[in-house]
Amino acid sequence: MSSIRRLSVEESQSLYSLLKLEHRPLHEIVSEFNSNISHTRHFTLCSYLLMLLEDKKVLNTAQRLIAFALILEAYSSQELASNPFLSFILNAACHAESEKVERAFILQLLGVDGSNRGKEFLKQSASDYVNGFDQSLHDFPPLDQLQKQFPDEVHLEQYHCLLKDGSVKNVVPDPDVPSNCDIDSPEFGLLPGIKPKIGSGDKDEAVVGLLSNLSLQGLSPHWIRPVPPRLPILDGELVWLNPDDNHELMWDYGMCVDTSRGAAVRDLIAKALKGALAPAQQEQVLVELANDPKLVYHCGLTPRKLPELVENNPLIAIDVLIKLINSPEIAEYFTVLVNMDMSLHSMEVVNRLTTTVELPSEFIHMYITNCISSCVNIKDKYMQNRLVRLVCVFLQSLIRNNIINVKDLFIEVQAFCIEFSRIREAATLFRLLKSLE
Numbered sequence: 001m002s003s004i005r006r007l008s009v010e011e012s013q014s015l016y017s018l019l020k021l022e023h024r025p026l027h028e029i030v031s032e033f034n035s036n037i038s039h040t041r042h043f044t045l046c047s048y049l050l051m052l053l054e055d056k057k058v059l060n061t062a063q064r065l066i067a068f069a070l071i072l073e074a075y076s077s078q079e080l081a082s083n084p085f086l087s088f089i090l091n092a093a094c095h096a097e098s099e100k101v102e103r104a105f106i107l108q109l110l111g112v113d114g115s116n117r118g119k120e121f122l123k124q125s126a127s128d129y130v131n132g133f134d135q136s137l138h139d140f141p142p143l144d145q146l147q148k149q150f151p152d153e154v155h156l157e158q159y160h161c162l163l164k165d166g167s168v169k170n171v172v173p174d175p176d177v178p179s180n181c182d183i184d185s186p187e188f189g190l191l192p193g194i195k196p197k198i199g200s201g202d203k204d205e206a207v208v209g210l211l212s213n214l215s216l217q218g219l220s221p222h223w224i225r226p227v228p229p230r231l232p233i234l235d236g237e238l239v240w241l242n243p244d245d246n247h248e249l250m251w252d253y254g255m256c257v258d259t260s261r262g263a264a265v266r267d268l269i270a271k272a273l274k275g276a277l278a279p280a281q282q283e284q285v286l287v288e289l290a291n292d293p294k295l296v297y298h299c300g301l302t303p304r305k306l307p308e309l310v311e312n313n314p315l316i317a318i319d320v321l322i323k324l325i326n327s328p329e330i331a332e333y334f335t336v337l338v339n340m341d342m343s344l345h346s347m348e349v350v351n352r353l354t355t356t357v358e359l360p361s362e363f364i365h366m367y368i369t370n371c372i373s374s375c376v377n378i379k380d381k382y383m384q385n386r387l388v389r390l391v392c393v394f395l396q397s398l399i400r401n402n403i404i405n406v407k408d409l410f411i412e413v414q415a416f417c418i419e420f421s422r423i424r425e426a427a428t429l430f431r432l433l434k435s436l437e
Contacts, residue, residue, distance in 0.1 A: 007048055012211035015045055016204065018070070022062040026129075027122040029066055030073040042074045046085060048211050053092070058207060062126035065105050068092070069122065072109045094143035101130055104138040112141070112149060262298055264288070269299045272313040285316055289323060296323040303332040307340040314345040318352045325357050334360070338367045342374040342387065347394050354403045364404055368395065372416045385423060392417075392425035396432060406436050 007015070014036070021029050037045060049067045052058045059067060068089065075083040083089075092098060093106040108121055121129065265288050268281055277285070289295055301309065301320055309317045321337075324330050340346055350367055353359055371391045378384045395413060398404045406413070410433065417430035 007044070007211050009208070009212045011041075011045070012208045015048065015211060016208050019059060019063045019066050020204075021066070021125075022127045023125045025123050025125055026066065026069050027119070030069055030122070033070050034074065043084065046071045046074055050085060050088060052207070052210075053088075056098075058210075061099060061101065062130055064102055065126040065129060068102070068106055069109060069126075073122075090143065090146055094141070094146060100135050100138070100140070101133040103140055104133065104135070105129065107138070107140070112146065262295055265295050266298070266300045269301055269309070269316075272316055273305055273308040274312065276312050277316070282313065282316060286319055289319060293323050296320055297327070303329065303336045306333055306336050307346075310337070310340065310349050311343065311345050314349050317349050318356075321349070321353060322356055334363045338363055338370060342371050342391075344390060347371070347390055351394055351397060354398060355401060361404070361408075364398070365409060368398075368404070368409060369412065372412065375416070375420070388420045388423050389425045392423070392429045396425075396429055399432060399436070406433065 018029055018033055049071055053064060053067055056064075071085050072083065072089065089106060089110070093103050093110065095103070105121075124132075265285060268277065268285050271277060271281070272285070289299075299320070306317065309320070321330075321333060324333060337346065337350065350364075354364065371387075371394070375384060375387050375391055378387060399406055414430070414433055417426045417433065420426040421430065
C-alpha cells in the first residue's frame with residue numbers, strides 16, 4: 001500500500017460526508033460514491049474506510065453499515081471473489097463481538113442471508129435498518145461454513161510486512177474510556193469520573209484529519225541501520241578521474257576493397273545454372289573460391305538450384321559442396337542431391353565427394369538405393385544398360401576405397417547384380433561381393 005496516494009482534504013471531507021448520510025437511502029449513497037469518485041480511486045478510498053472500520057469507536061453503527069455497503073458495492077460490477085477486501089468482510093460478518101445488526105447487514109450484502117437474497121434492503125436508510133432490525137429473522141453462520149461458499153483464493157493469508165507488523169495503528173484507543181463504553185451513548189457523560197472530551201463537530205474534524213493526514217501503513221518505526229564504513233582506496237582505483245587518452249587507431253583494411261570479385265562469381269554461377277561454362281570461366285570461378293572461401297556463401301547458390309549446377313557444371317558443384325561441408329545448410333544440399341534424378345554427372349559429384357570429404361553413411365546408402373531403383377524402373381533398355389554399368393563401376397569404387405560397409409547393403413546389391421548379371425560390370429561386382437564374404 002506504500003504506492004497508494006493519500007487522500008486530499010477534499011476527498012476526506014467528501015468521503016466522511018457520505019458516511020454521515022444516515023437518513024438517506026443506502027442505494028443513493030452508493031450511487032453517489034460510484035458516480036462522483038473515479039474508479040481508479042476506489043481501492044484507495046475503500047482502504048481508508050477499512051482503516052476506520054478496524055476500530056469500532058470511530059464510526060457509529062449506522063455509519064459502519066454505510067462503510068460496509070460502499071466497500072462491497074464499489075466492486076459490484078465484478079465477481080464477488082475479486083473484491084480485494086472480501087477476507088476482512090467475511091471475518092467481520094462472523095466476529096462474535098460485532099453487533100448483530102452489523103453482521104446481519106454484511107450477510108445480506110454478501111447474498112448469503114436466507115432472509116433476503118436481493119438488494120431491496122438498500123432502498124432504506126442505515127438508520128431505518130438499525131431501528132427496524134429484528135435479530136430473530138436472521139441466521140449467523142460460523143466463519144468456516146461461510147468460507148465454503150467462496151473460492152479458496154479468498155481465504156489465503158494476506159502478505160505481512162515485518163516492518164508493518166511492528167507499527168502502531170493509526171487509531172489509538174483512549175485509555176480513559178472503558179472498552180465496553182459507547183462514546184455516542186447519552187449515558188457516556190454520566191459514568192463516574194468520566195466526562196465527554198469532544199463534541200460532534202470535534203469528532204468530525206478528527207475523523208477528516210485522520211483520513212487526510214495518516215498513512216495506511218500506520219505509525220511505523222524508522223528503518224535505521226548504521227552507515228557502512230568506507231573501504232580503503234587502492235592504487236589505481238581512481239584512474240577514471242584522469243583517463244588515459246592515448247588510444248591507437250586501428251585501420252579497417254576492408255574499406256574500399258574491390259567487391260567486383262563477388263559480383264563476378266555470382267554472375268558466373270548464374271550462367272553455370274543455365275549451361276556449361278567455358279574452361280576459362282570454370283577456372284575463374286574455382287580460383288576465386290579458392291582465394292576467398294567465404295564467397296561460397298554469397299555466390300547465389302541455394303539447395304533448390306543445386307541439381308541445375310550438377311547437370312551443367314559438375315566440377316563447380318563439387319568445389320562448392322566441399323567448401324559448404326561445414327555449413328549448417330549442408331544437410332539440405334545433401335537431401336536435394338540424393339533425391340535428384342540419377343545421371344552420370346550426379347554420380348561423378350557423389351563419387352568425388354566420397355573421396356574428398358567424409359560424408360554421412362545414411363546419405364551414401366540412400367543414394368545407392370536411389371541409383372538401384374532408377375536402374376530397375378527405367379524402360380529404355382539402352383539407357384538401362386548404360387546406367388547399370390555406371391552404377392556398378394561406382395559401387396566397385398566405393399567398396400575398394402572402403403567408403404561403404406558392404407554388409408549394410410549386401411542383400412540389396414547382390415540382388416541388383418543377379419538381376420543384371422548379363423552385363424559384364426554387374427558380374428564383376430558380384431564376384432567382388434563374393435570375395436568379401
